[in-house]
Amino acid sequence: MSLRHDDHLDIIRELAKGESAGRMDPHWSFSRRGFLKSSVASGAALAMPFSALSGKAHAVALPYSPDYGPLAPVADEVTGLPLLQLPAGFKYWSFGWTGDTMSDGRPTPGSHDGMAVVASDANKIVLVRNHEQGGTSGAFASPKVTYDPACNGGTTNLVFAPRLQQWVGAYASISGTIRNCAGGPTPWNSWISCEETTNGLHSGSAYTKQHGYCFDVPAVGAARPVPLTDMGCFSHEAVAVNPATGIIYETEDSTPSGFYRFIPNMPGNPAAGGRLQMMRLAAAHNASITLLGTSYGYFNTGAAGMVAGMSWDVELGGHRRAQQTLRFRHQLRWRARPGPDPGRLEHRARRRLLVRQRRDLCVLDQRRQRPPGPDLRLRSAPRDLYAGVRIERCERGQQP
């Protein structure tokens, strides 16, 4: 039995309306109360998998698996063409070629990239797929789910029927973003899609919005094309959600770059905001970066001459309140509290806020500055704070 020609439209319409969300399991079969049910995750936790890898002197690379056997061209079940080489016994179904018409009538975008299964039930598997397009030829989705109408990056949702061994359909889920490279699945039936850029109004007349953000794309229902600004504005790569705490870990594809964690105000709801922190290593400075005419030292693992087996301790700290963490917003105004030098200074960071950490200083990589305030003076802070800085954020017009 297989799907009739237009069955896919009914399935896709139902998913797009979002009514079936409550009946689908998240990819990890993990309930919001925090009880881990997924066999994969629980098995991995029990087995402490990476302890085995760390004990090996070096990895062994085989020409092919002795169990699966050598690779050979295999015909695609859909087109009949030998698109892939696989071990004997494996079959595959191709789908969603760039240019193909999707269930919503739109052509499939290009540059397929990061993807994950985000929800499933007995009859279907829902995936969200990134399209790493960085042009300004216009969004490929409807205006309702478009962030910046000029930009042609975004995501599509795909549906597969495993029992029927066939693809059901696809539709555009979010667009108007730039270079959706990677991201990560969430326990709340969604995919967080990340822009690998910091372009915006300052970098070209085509853009109508600031970019460099994460977006939460649900398995069912319409996405909100609103950036998760508190997760940071930088060249994102991937994210990983800790299902037990809701904390989201983030990587950055830039040089130099940081490793971040986002602590949500409401676990499971990153749109409600939260705090962003960068990991600090317990190592002396070996590099510096000059911002606004001032040089700041930091530790750069690349400058340390990385060799296999090197490791650094991570500086740990408690979860302190506002003094130790920074909140990222699309438009940000900072005021430094009076320290040894009295007087307040204002600084507006419009774009990327990149944190470099020294023992007692937090470095802000400012891309634009508005008067008044020729400089941002930072007050030193006790070393036991995670971020090591005392910068207090004020809303526009607030007195500190």
Added chain:
Amino acid sequence: MVNNPDNIAWSPRGSLILCEDGSRNPQMIHGLTLDGTAFPFCANNMDFSATGMGSYTRPSGRVLSSNYTGSESAGATFHNEWLFFNIQSPGVTFAITGPWDNGAL
């Protein structure tokens, strides 16, 4: 060895799938077991040039006549007995299944 592994995914039997995003041709997907053994699992075979399988026209009318075997793989994700992944150029998604239990993935 693996050439610039980029996207990774857990397999149901507790091994890792690694997508290559490097300069090797053809680009491949590798398995990595928990005891540190890496092996190729899938290779990009999409050569639509005259010296490959020849030109191919999609129902959309798009004509493919280049060699895409060096294009990166991405987005590998497992769900029970199904492995899904993408090849970025020409842009296509695959669903793979087979005798996973024979080996480590």
